[in-house]
Amino acid sequence: MESKKSIFQTKILESEEKKATNSLSLFPREEYEQVISRLNELKQYNPTKTKLDYRLLQKYEILEVTIEGTTVQKLQKKDTQLRFICAEDVFDVLVAIHRIMGLGGRTSMCKATKEKYANISRDQITLFFQYCEECQLKKSSVRKCVVVKPIVSKSMNSRALVDLIDMQSQPDGKYRFIFNYQDHSTKMICLRALQTKTAEEVAIHLVDIFCDKGALIFFNLTMGENFQIR
Ligand SMILES: [Zn+2]
Numbered sequence: 001m002e003s004k005k006s007i008f009q010t011k012i013l014e015s016e017e018k019k020a021t022n023s024l025s026l027f028p029r030e031e032y033e034q035v036i037s038r039l040n041e042l043k044q045y046n047p048t049k050t051k052l053d054y055r056l057l058q059k060y061e062i063l064e065v066t067i068e069g070t071t072v073q074k075l076q077k078k079d080t081q082l083r084f085i086c087a088e089d090v091f092d093v094l095v096a097i098h099r100i101m102g103l104g105g106r107t108s109m110c111k112a113t114k115e116k117y118a119n120i121s122r123d124q125i126t127l128f129f130q131y132c133e134e135c136q137l138k139k140s141s142v143r144k145c146v147v148v149k150p151i152v153s154k155s156m157n158s159r160a161l162v163d164l165i166d167m168q169s170q171p172d173g174k175y176r177f178i179f180n181y182q183d184h185s186t187k188m189i190c191l192r193a194l195q196t197k198t199a200e201e202v203a204i205h206l207v208d209i210f211c212d213k214g215a216l217i218f219f220n221l222t223m224g225e226n227f228q229i230r
Contacts, residue, residue, distance in 0.1 A: 004131040005091040012124050013087050025084065025119040032086035036062060036073050060084065082118035090120060094128045103134055151184070157214055159184035162206070164197050179205050183213075 016026045039062055042053055049057075063076040063083065075084035085093060097112050098104055104112070106125055113120040129135055153159040165178040177194040179202065190213075192205045 004133065008091050008127060008131045009087050011127055012090060015123065016087075026087055026090070029086040029088050032075065032084070035060065035075060040073075077118040080118070081116075083116060084119050085117060090124060091128070091131075093117070093120070094125065095132070098128075098132065098134075103132075103138065153185035156183055156186045156188070162202070164194065164202075181206070181209055 012026060013028065035056060038053070039056060039060060041047065042049065042057065043062075057078075059078060060075045061078050063074045065072050065074055076082065077084065094109070094113070097109060101108055101112065106122075106129065109125050109128075110122050113125065151159070161182045161184060163180045163182075165180060166176075167178055168176045172193065174195045175193040177197050179192040179194045181190040181192075182188070190209050192208075194201055194205070
């Protein structure tokens with residue numbers, strides 16, 4: 001989990017750096033702490049403010065959170081209840097929300113994060129899904145379950161396979177094909193010699209076999225690769 005988390009972290013910071021500097025809203029913990037301490041300084045000593053200070057004051061306010069008896073300062077979007085988190089925390093926050101929602105999908109994750117956080121974007125959530133181990137496992141186990149369901153025939157004469165064996169290189173007089181009829185359920189085989197592989201000739205032999213062995217009303221005939229109706 002740790003390595004996926006660090007790759008994720010690098011990627012979200014990289015994409016943040018590509019944006020215009022004044023719209024940055026995600027940064028590493030160190031910078032996050034610097035913003036908090038600068039805001040504290042501004043509040044306590046009221047020094048001469050720089051352009052950046054005005055921007056900070058416009059964007060952020062400090063929120064005090066008590067976690068297990070200790071009070072911690074966090075950044076909150078001014079005049080809202082939306083919290084800013086640092087890049088190191090995005091992954092863990094997303095994992096926690098994702099689990100609470102029973103491995104919730106992207107839309108529900110976006111909705112949930114928007115209600116509480118100011119700087120988790122849709123792109124970050126999309127990226128998160130690539131690194132969520134549980135989702136990857138779920139996907140691969142679903143893929144493993146896809147198996148071809150075998151056809152089961154319960155009774156004789158309900159399904160059969162017909163194929164023609166091409167004997168044109170070694171014909172026996174006028175006969176150039178072996179007609180191979182196999183019952184799907186019992187595997188019983190009927191063989192006939194054919195002069196051509198036309199539908200008419202094949203049909204004559206099928207009728208012969210049906211009359212001989214009997215056929216169910218819902219007859220399922222599977223034609224082999226070599227079988228052509230002309
Ligand atoms: Zn997941």
